[in-house]
Structures are given as C-alpha cells and as structure tokens.
Amino acid sequence: MHEKMADKSIEVVLDSCLEEILCAGRKVEECLAEYPEYASELKPLLQAAEASRCAANVTPREDFKARARYDFNAAVADMAHNRKKRWFNYAPVWAQLVAGALVAVMISGGAVVAASGNSLPGESLYGVKLAAEQVEMGFAFSKSAKSELNADLANRRVAEIVALAETEQTEGIRIAASRLDDNLDNIAVLNIKNATSGGVLPPETQEPLVTTPAPSDQHEGGVASYDEYLASLGTQIPEMFTVDSDDSELVSSLKIKGLAGYQDLVSSMEKAPDHIKPALEEALVAFIRGYEVAIYNAGL
Amino acid sequence: MQDEKTLVNRAKEYDQEAFGQIYEENFDKIFRYIAIKIGNRMEAEDLTQQVFMKALKAISSYKWKDVPFSAWLYKIAHNQVVDYIRKKSRQPETELNEDITAIEDNPYKAAELKVELEELSCALRKLTPLQQEVISLRFSCEMPIAQVAQIMGKKEGAIKALQYSAIQALRKHMVVENNA
Incomplete structure (x- = not known):
C-alpha cells in the first residue's frame, strides 16, 4: 500500500496512519498491522485520535441550519442592494478623484478638503479626503x-x-x-x-x-x-x-x-x-x- | 484553487449563489471547529452563524492570497471563540447546560454525544493554543496536514510534530478525566 517507514520518526508514521484513517477510512487495527514495530506506541495515540474524531463528529440541527441559511441569504441580498446605492464608495478611483475634486472646488475651494482631513470611513467627507490623497500621490514623481x-x-x-x-x-x-x-x-x-x-x-x-x-x-x-x-x-x-x-x-x-x-x-x-x-x-x-x-x- | 478564487470574487460582488455555495461547503466544518472548542452545540450554532455574518460584512476587504478561502473563515471563527471564551471566563461560573432534547430526537444518543463532546472540549482546553488548533482543524474538519500547515502558516514537519504532542497530551487528559 505504501512504503515502510522504519527509518521515519513516530510523528511521520502517526501522521501517515491518521491520513489513512481520516481520509481513506481505514481502521486503527489495519494501521497497527502495517507498522508492527511502532504498534505499542501507536495504538494508544490512534485510539485517542479515533475517540476525538468520533466526539467531534457533531452537526448543527437541521431546523437551525434552515433558519440560519434563510437569514444569511437575506443578509447577502441586503448587502447587494445597499452596495448599488453606495456608488461613491465603489466607483473607480478616477471617478472618485474627479467627483471629489469637483465637489471640493465647487463648494468652497480648499476648505472642504481641509475639513475632510479628520474624516473617518463612513463619513460624508471621507471620499473627499481619499480623493485629495490621490491628487497628492499624483505629485509624488x-x-x-x-x-x-x-x-x-x-x-x-x-x-x-x-x-x-x-x-x-x-x-x-x-x-x-x-x-x-x-x-x-x-x-x-x-x-x-x-x-x-x-x-x-x-x-x-x-x-x-x-x-x-x-x-x-x-x-x-x-x-x-x-x-x-x-x-x-x-x-x-x-x-x-x-x-x-x-x-x-x-x-x-x-x-x-x-x-x-x-x-x-x-x-x-x-x-x-x-x-x-x-x-x-x-x-x-x-x-x-x-x-x-x-x-x-x-x-x- | 482557481475555481475557488473565481467563486470568492463572485462572492465579493455579493453574488447570492456564490455566497450560498461557500456557506454550504463550510457551515458544518466551521460549526464542528467551534463546537469542539467550546463544548456546547447550541452556542456553537449561534457562533457559526455569526462567523458567516462577519465574513459577509468583511468580504469586500478580503484579498486572495493563494490559500484556501476557508483559512479566512477559520480565522474569523477562531477570533469568535477567543472572544466567547473570554466573556464566559469573566462571567460568574455557570453550567453550560443545553437542552439536549432540542438537539436529538433520541435522548440517550443526545446525552452520549453531549458527554463525548464536553469531554473532548475539556481535554482540548488543557492543551497549548497551537496544539488545540491542530486537533480542531485535523479532527473536526478532517483536513489534510498540508492544508492545516497552510492555514496555520507553518511547515508540514512542524505540524506533524505538533500533532504528535497534541494527541499525546489529549490522550493523557482524556484518560485522567475518564478515571476521575
């Protein structure tokens, strides 16, 4: 089935056995028979691993999952809907730049840009702040x-x-x-x-x-x-x-x-x-x- | 991996079908990962749902880095568990009782499952954080060692050594608890 690992460390042999048990569905006894020289050391470890695997084999309740799936789908739909509305946040950088600069110039020249300096994500002036940064980047050659x-x-x-x-x-x-x-x-x-x-x-x-x-x-x-x-x-x-x-x-x-x-x-x-x-x-x-x-x- | 990248890119556009696929493929695994860490199935259900809600909110900031997308979900789940355990540890000691009949139709089976899960969770908490992580990923998600290594940002050899010490420690603690 696979090469003997007499010269390998116990860590490698253990992992090889676990791979066979977890992924190929082999039994603990089959693995022990394959590595008799390690059997005494391997047995308690594989048994503990098997017990852990069985204990970890839990699933969520079906009714919970159905309700959770419904809520999640609704949340995805909601996010998709909101995203369409928030054009400015997702517009290409050049569009943000132009829009931000235009707004800044039209309303009050540099005042808006200055006022945007302390704005935070989610605030109305944050886009202006980012646009101003893009302009700044344009002057770094x-x-x-x-x-x-x-x-x-x-x-x-x-x-x-x-x-x-x-x-x-x-x-x-x-x-x-x-x-x-x-x-x-x-x-x-x-x-x-x-x-x-x-x-x-x-x-x-x-x-x-x-x-x-x-x-x-x-x-x-x-x-x-x-x-x-x-x-x-x-x-x-x-x-x-x-x-x-x-x-x-x-x-x-x-x-x-x-x-x-x-x-x-x-x-x-x-x-x-x-x-x-x-x-x-x-x-x-x-x-x-x-x-x-x-x-x-x-x-x- | 390329298929998964495409799927994730679609999810970033809030494509319902893509998100649905990610949800279905990962929900049970994330649930098990959380359940064995906290030892309570009903709480694990709620935390699992919170993981997906957080992932949805943060997906726009996700950057593909040639590791499975699930690595990101496990990271969110890990943070959820840490947060949960910290909150619990600061609250007055209360038994984490859950209505087992709400989980299984067969109460005997439910009780058996509950005890096994609690024992494992209890033994797991006595391991080091890295050992806990290996056991959780390997046994709750039946993840190949290469993927565990990728998710934990370590080499396969290191994970094998960690796995060995983790199972040794787990065995010791499970035996002690069973004999107590």
Whole structure:
C-alpha cells in the first residue's frame, strides 16, 4: 500500500496512519498491522485520535441550519442592494478623484478638503479626503517619494483606526485596515525587483510575526490568554522596525514610520473594549505583514 | 484553487449563489471547529452563524492570497471563540447546560454525544493554543496536514510534530478525566 517507514520518526508514521484513517477510512487495527514495530506506541495515540474524531463528529440541527441559511441569504441580498446605492464608495478611483475634486472646488475651494482631513470611513467627507490623497500621490514623481507617501497614508489609516476604535466602529476599522493594506502593498509593488506582479515575500514569512491570537503556550485551560498576548505585544517591538546602519534612506524611513504606526495600534488595542479587539488585531496583523513585505522589497 | 478564487470574487460582488455555495461547503466544518472548542452545540450554532455574518460584512476587504478561502473563515471563527471564551471566563461560573432534547430526537444518543463532546472540549482546553488548533482543524474538519500547515502558516514537519504532542497530551487528559 505504501512504503515502510522504519527509518521515519513516530510523528511521520502517526501522521501517515491518521491520513489513512481520516481520509481513506481505514481502521486503527489495519494501521497497527502495517507498522508492527511502532504498534505499542501507536495504538494508544490512534485510539485517542479515533475517540476525538468520533466526539467531534457533531452537526448543527437541521431546523437551525434552515433558519440560519434563510437569514444569511437575506443578509447577502441586503448587502447587494445597499452596495448599488453606495456608488461613491465603489466607483473607480478616477471617478472618485474627479467627483471629489469637483465637489471640493465647487463648494468652497480648499476648505472642504481641509475639513475632510479628520474624516473617518463612513463619513460624508471621507471620499473627499481619499480623493485629495490621490491628487497628492499624483505629485509624488519618484518611486521613493511614492513609497514614502504610501507609508504616510498607511499611518493616516492607523490614526483613523485608533479614532474608530475609540468610538467602537468595528466595520470602519476593517475598511481602514483594508486601505492600509493597499498602501503597504503599493510600497511592496513599487519596490519590486525581478518579478512580474505581486509582492515578493520575505523568507521569514514562513513563520508569522503575529499569529492569530498567540497567547502563551504555558496557559492552562486555553482561556483568558488574550490579555497576555496583548501585554506581550506592548513590550516586544518586531525586529523588522529596528534601523540598521546599512539601511538605505528609504528603508530607514519606512522602519521609523512603521514603528510609529505599530506603537499607536498596540496602544489602541490595549485600551479597546473586547468586542473591538478582533478587528484591531486583524488591522495589526495586516500592518505587520504589509510592512514586512514593504521593508523587505525596499531593501532589495 | 482557481475555481475557488473565481467563486470568492463572485462572492465579493455579493453574488447570492456564490455566497450560498461557500456557506454550504463550510457551515458544518466551521460549526464542528467551534463546537469542539467550546463544548456546547447550541452556542456553537449561534457562533457559526455569526462567523458567516462577519465574513459577509468583511468580504469586500478580503484579498486572495493563494490559500484556501476557508483559512479566512477559520480565522474569523477562531477570533469568535477567543472572544466567547473570554466573556464566559469573566462571567460568574455557570453550567453550560443545553437542552439536549432540542438537539436529538433520541435522548440517550443526545446525552452520549453531549458527554463525548464536553469531554473532548475539556481535554482540548488543557492543551497549548497551537496544539488545540491542530486537533480542531485535523479532527473536526478532517483536513489534510498540508492544508492545516497552510492555514496555520507553518511547515508540514512542524505540524506533524505538533500533532504528535497534541494527541499525546489529549490522550493523557482524556484518560485522567475518564478515571476521575
């Protein structure tokens, strides 16, 4: 059936047996017969795995599922309907730019643009703010200037996220986090070398900088460890933001800006109420991952 | 993977059929993932529905990154569970009683299922968070090791080692509880 694994570790043999049991429906006894040299060690493990699998074989009630499916379909239809109405939020960037600029010029010149400076996602002037940023981007001519401006814009998104967290607007945080991700992606793509599209991933992304919540492994019970996770973030500055003597001007600048944004986000997470924390955590993960790739590409 | 990407892109446009397909393919798996972590089926039902509602609200910000879309759903589910457990841990100790007759027609079967699930959930909570995650993804969703590795952002070898230590620990805790 498959090659003997006498020279393999118990972890590999166990996994091979589990694969056969979980995916091919084989019996525990069949696997034990295949690996007699491991049988005594494997047996209790496979039995525990089998017991876990049986206990985990639960399904939701059919009537609940039917009702939930109905509610979900209604919510999808509702979102689709609302989306059509919110043209401005989904119009192409050039259309937002033109519309935003026209509104700004027609109503009161630069006053609207200035007033839009502190607007947040979901507010009426936020589109104007984004349009003004696009104009600003149009005046950044070099790759380096565009990268710097994108880092500044990413930090503006961080400021928005902090403000939104204070007013407990989860959806707004997610919108700002998505734009933040775009800004950092732009830096990565602007500085890409020897690639046709997309960002170049740094080698260390195999191990995530921030896992989804990454509490202490020592924790007994698996609960209430989120606070430990937050506390640990406060004292650990990711190494990628440490400026090295041989860093280019752009890389140094990105690291300094990145660290400022990182500290603002962590500080906001520490103060935020529980229900806001998952959205802030997503924003923080996007921020760290985005900066990781951006700094790596800028340093190539 | 390309088909899934197309499906997700359609869902991002709020295509009802695409969302329906994603819902059907993942609902039971996400439910099991949550149920074994919290040990309560009725609460798990509500949390599962919340996962899909959150996914719907946030789909516009989702970016395809060449990992299964379900990885994103599991991440939302994980956050839901963490939030739920934190809230529970701050409330006064109450028994997580559920009306088992509301779940199964056969009360004996229902009671057996309930006890098994609670035992597993209880033993699972004594593992480290990473061990919990491997067991949840592997046994509740019967996910291949390669996909577990992809979702957890680790190498397959690391997941195999984690799986080994997790089952060892799980066995120890299940045996202790059964003997107690």
